[in-house]
Amino acid sequence: MLYNSYHHIENISNPAGRERYYSVVGYICETDTFGNNRRISEIREGDILKFNNAGAYCFSMASNYNSRYRPAEVLWFNNEAHLIRKRETFDDILKNQVDIELSPKKKKKSVPNAV
Helix, strand or coil, X not given: CHHHCCCCEXXXXXXXXXXXXXXXXXXXXXXXXXXXXXXXXXXCCCXXXXXXXXXXXXXXXXXCHHHCCCCCEEEXXXXXXXXXECCCXXXXXHCCCCCCCXXXXXXXXXXXXXX
């Protein structure tokens, strides 16, 4: 783990599941290890894991590195989830790109040096 950071991780899809030991890693960079040998309620495909503290993984530090979509943002307030930013789509990544037409460079005529 980079910087010896600690992220408290919970499985909110299966909070009462049997606790097992997991390493939780990301899929973009070799340093995306969020926790090693952590006791977390059993994780099944499709479960949602909650990181109680995001650190540098918050939206303001997010990018489209490797064409990854930036995630939705959810504000948890008074025990209710509030969507405050939608997740990005492929169209969102492309919408600010500008199409340009490039043509081969034309050769300039040589002009002899004037003496």
